[in-house]
Amino acid sequence: MRIGVLANCQRLGFADCVAALLPGHEMRVVGIGQLDRTSDLAAIADDLAACDLLFTQNLTAEWLGPLAMARLMPRAARAVVFPSIAFTGFQPDSIVGPEQGLMGVAHSALAMACHAEGLPPDRAVRLFNAFTYGALGYFDQHDISFRFMTREARALGYDFGALIREAPGVFMHTTNHPRIDVLMAVARAAVARAGEPLRQAPLPHDRLEDIALWPVYPEIAARLGVAGGLTFGAGARRFELREMVERSYDTYRQMGDFVRPPAIARARALIRERVLGLPPPGVAIEDVRMAYRMILGRDCESDAVAADHARRYASIAAMREAFLRSAEFRLRHAAAISPPSG
Amino acid sequence: MPNPYTDRPDVTFWKRSVAIDPAAVDPVVAAKFTITPRDRIATAGSCFAQHIARTLVRQGFGYLVTEAGPEDRGYGLYPARFGNLYSVRQLLQLFRRAYALFEPLDEAWTRPDGALVDPFRPQVEPAGFADIAALRADRATHLAAVRRMFETCDVFVFTLGLTEAWVSGVDGAVFPLAPGVVASPQHGDIGFHNFGVAEMVADFQAFLADLRLVNAGVRVILTVSPVPLIATFEDRHALVATAYSKAVLRVVAEEVSRADPAVAYFPSYEIITGHHTGYRFFAPDLRSVTPQGVDRVMALFARHYLDAAAPVAPRVTAAPRPVVNTDTQNAELAALYAVVCDEEAIEG
Numbered sequence: 001m002r003i004g005v006l007a008n009c010q011r012l013g014f015a016d017c018v019a020a021l022l023p024g025h026e027m028r029v030v031g032i033g034q035l036d037r038t039s040d041l042a043a044i045a046d047d048l049a050a051c052d053l054l055f056t057q058n059l060t061a062e063w064l065g066p067l068a069m070a071r072l073m074p075r076a077a078r079a080v081v082f083p084s085i086a087f088t089g090f091q092p093d094s095i096v097g098p099e100q101g102l103m104g105v106a107h108s109a110l111a112m113a114c115h116a117e118g119l120p121p122d123r124a125v126r127l128f129n130a131f132t133y134g135a136l137g138y139f140d141q142h143d144i145s146f147r148f149m150t151r152e153a154r155a156l157g158y159d160f161g162a163l164i165r166e167a168p169g170v171f172m173h174t175t176n177h178p179r180i181d182v183l184m185a186v187a188r189a190a191v192a193r194a195g196e197p198l199r200q201a202p203l204p205h206d207r208l209e210d211i212a213l214w215p216v217y218p219e220i221a222a223r224l225g226v227a228g229g230l231t232f233g234a235g236a237r238r239f240e241l242r243e244m245v246e247r248s249y250d251t252y253r254q255m256g257d258f259v260r261p262p263a264i265a266r267a268r269a270l271i272r273e274r275v276l277g278l279p280p281p282g283v284a285i286e287d288v289r290m291a292y293r294m295i296l297g298r299d300c301e302s303d304a305v306a307a308d309h310a311r312r313y314a315s316i317a318a319m320r321e322a323f324l325r326s327a328e329f330r331l332r333h334a335a336a337i338s339p340p341s342g
Numbered sequence: 343m344p345n346p347y348t349d350r351p352d353v354t355f356w357k358r359s360v361a362i363d364p365a366a367v368d369p370v371v372a373a374k375f376t377i378t379p380r381d382r383i384a385t386a387g388s389c390f391a392q393h394i395a396r397t398l399v400r401q402g403f404g405y406l407v408t409e410a411g412p413e414d415r416g417y418g419l420y421p422a423r424f425g426n427l428y429s430v431r432q433l434l435q436l437f438r439r440a441y442a443l444f445e446p447l448d449e450a451w452t453r454p455d456g457a458l459v460d461p462f463r464p465q466v467e468p469a470g471f472a473d474i475a476a477l478r479a480d481r482a483t484h485l486a487a488v489r490r491m492f493e494t495c496d497v498f499v500f501t502l503g504l505t506e507a508w509v510s511g512v513d514g515a516v517f518p519l520a521p522g523v524v525a526s527p528q529h530g531d532i533g534f535h536n537f538g539v540a541e542m543v544a545d546f547q548a549f550l551a552d553l554r555l556v557n558a559g560v561r562v563i564l565t566v567s568p569v570p571l572i573a574t575f576e577d578r579h580a581l582v583a584t585a586y587s588k589a590v591l592r593v594v595a596e597e598v599s600r601a602d603p604a605v606a607y608f609p610s611y612e613i614i615t616g617h618h619t620g621y622r623f624f625a626p627d628l629r630s631v632t633p634q635g636v637d638r639v640m641a642l643f644a645r646h647y648l649d650a651a652a653p654v655a656p657r658v659t660a661a662p663r664p665v666v667n668t669d670t671q672n673a674e675l676a677a678l679y680a681v682v683c684d685e686e687a688i689e690g
Contacts, residue, residue: 129441130555131437131443135555219493274443304513
């Protein structure tokens with residue numbers, strides 16, 4: 001039998017589990033993350049549709065064309081849909097952005113917001129605490145995420161609660177990388193739905209674990225009754241929170257402006273209101289620092305002075321005007337701005 | 343002819359509840375909740391709060407200690423080594439400093455002997471700190487312990503102590519002692535402020551809102567210290583200043599506790615200063631509360647709030663302390679003496 005699998009990154013573990021449950025068959029595994037503009041989607045769809053048994057996630061993106069679930073499944077002799085597992089309950093600070101950083105496309109919303117608001121890395125590290133998590137709703141994410149996944153899975157005929165009962169503890173390596181025992185539970189349910197006999201099979205190597213590990217922050221872990229930590233993993237490398245923040249800052253400095261998910265806006269609003277005492281929109285501390293460099297030609301003397309300026313001006317324009325009218329600016333550029341004599 | 347008071351209970355009548363045998367006066371009518379040996383209890387506030395801590399330990403309740411060490415270095419008086427918190431603003435700022443929401447510019451004050459002190463707990467380290475690095479390292483450990491206290495306590499008991507405070511003009515930081523009493527800041531921009539009801543109610547409610555973000559189920563007991571001001575900075579009589587201060591603190595406790603079902607008011611202030619006592623719970627200095635007064639407060643606290651029916655070993659045990667034998671006057675005085683008031687330093 002030829003078995004096709006079409007899925008996101010979870011194909012890595014899922015296909016291994018299917019192969020363990022249904023050994024001796026030819027596997028054709030396609031990851032949508034591997035596809036690009038040059039991919040021949042029609043040919044891939046033909047290949048998958050020709051499989052004797054097809055497992056596909058509920059893929060609906062328009063760009064997938066013939067690989068979208070609604071178009072591909074009717075063509076297959078036997079097709080079973082299975083849920084993608086996304087769960088933010090353990091790592092609610094981890095957001096997925098379009099940019100590649102230290103942890104691939106996963107970023108800390110808090111670190112990113114602290115950078116955007118001009119907080120030094122030390123201060124950012126200290127803000128990884130229970131108050132921040134509580135104020136950002138991180139402690140509520142487990143229940144919210146569980147309800148979301150329960151609905152999503154149920155829509156496809158799966159019982160999310162039953163799936164994770166087989167994988168106690170922290171069942172996610174990152175928000176979108178489940179542990180291999182979760183994927184085995186999903187695979188067993190999918191194979192059963194395909195009408196294939198279930199056999200006992202050892203857990204395959206957890207390949208998603210090799211890619212990235214986002215820790216469950218201790219204060220969140222304590223509330224969930226699971227093991228927590230602050231050690232991040234990217235490939236074989238391990239690093240602590242401070243290094244994650246400092247290296248993320250390096251990345252963000254080089255990125256310039258970029259698309260920021262809503263979680264960043266929430267974290268920025270919290271930092272502005274509760275840490276900097278600033279109104280939500282307006283002038284960021286980083287804007288003040290830049291004004292010092294651009295207009296006065298020097299660095300701002302301290303964070304406190306920068307925060308004071310940020311608090312004082314309602315807009316960038318108001319701040320620029322004040323800087324251009326300042327005594328320091330006039331002194332520094334006296335020659336350039338003096339009216340010509342004679 | 344019946345009137346609206348006719349069927350009111352005895353406790354609502356002065357004659358039947360106050361002008362009686364002093365030993366029978368019990369102003370606690372109904373506890374909002376009770377504390378079991380399983381509950382982890384944290385205390386903070388003015389020096390009177392230290393008595394509550396000692397009683398809880400003695401009676402085997404789960405007194406929470408998140409920063410343990412020798413008592414002569416300020417450990418064990420409270421769950422963490424924060425010293426006395428006289429004003430509500432200090433409590434609010436302790437929370438905010440612990441969670442990096444507020445990082446005051448005043449990191450260290452200098453003593454006459456050159457040692458550095460943490461201006462927010464100037465007397466916890468008898469030798470002071472040799473340099474800023476040592477102070478910062480200890481502060482980081484301390485604030486982590488403060489966070490653990492806020493996050494893990496089941497009951498938080500706070501004793502309101504003072505309205506008068508010393509406030510930084512730079513960033514609003516509030517200090518437990520005036521500049522120059524123990525140590526001096528790098529700048530002279532520190533002013534006097536006498537907090538009013540509205541500010542303190544707002545501060546306490548802000549504290550509660552923040553506390554519940556890290557500890558949703560916490561219950562709070564407010565008390566008012568019966569200890570008079572050691573001195574006022576205002577140009578008026580110490581008695582008038584004390585009466586004002588206690589009245590304000592009492593109103594704050596009332597407004598906060600009435601508005602919040604998880605906040606109780608325990609009347610230690612009334613137990614000590616009530617007319618029925620004839621001031622016999624004060625020592626000859628008319629300021630220090632006698633051991634008998636403390637015992638009376640704690641006996642009523644235990645009667646109404648401590649439910650020892652289910653004797654379960656406390657989950658977090660207290661740091662080792664000297665054994666206090668309440669049977670002997672010496673031991674009582676030793677216990678009383680062990681209560682550390684930063685304020686005493688004012689008189690030099």
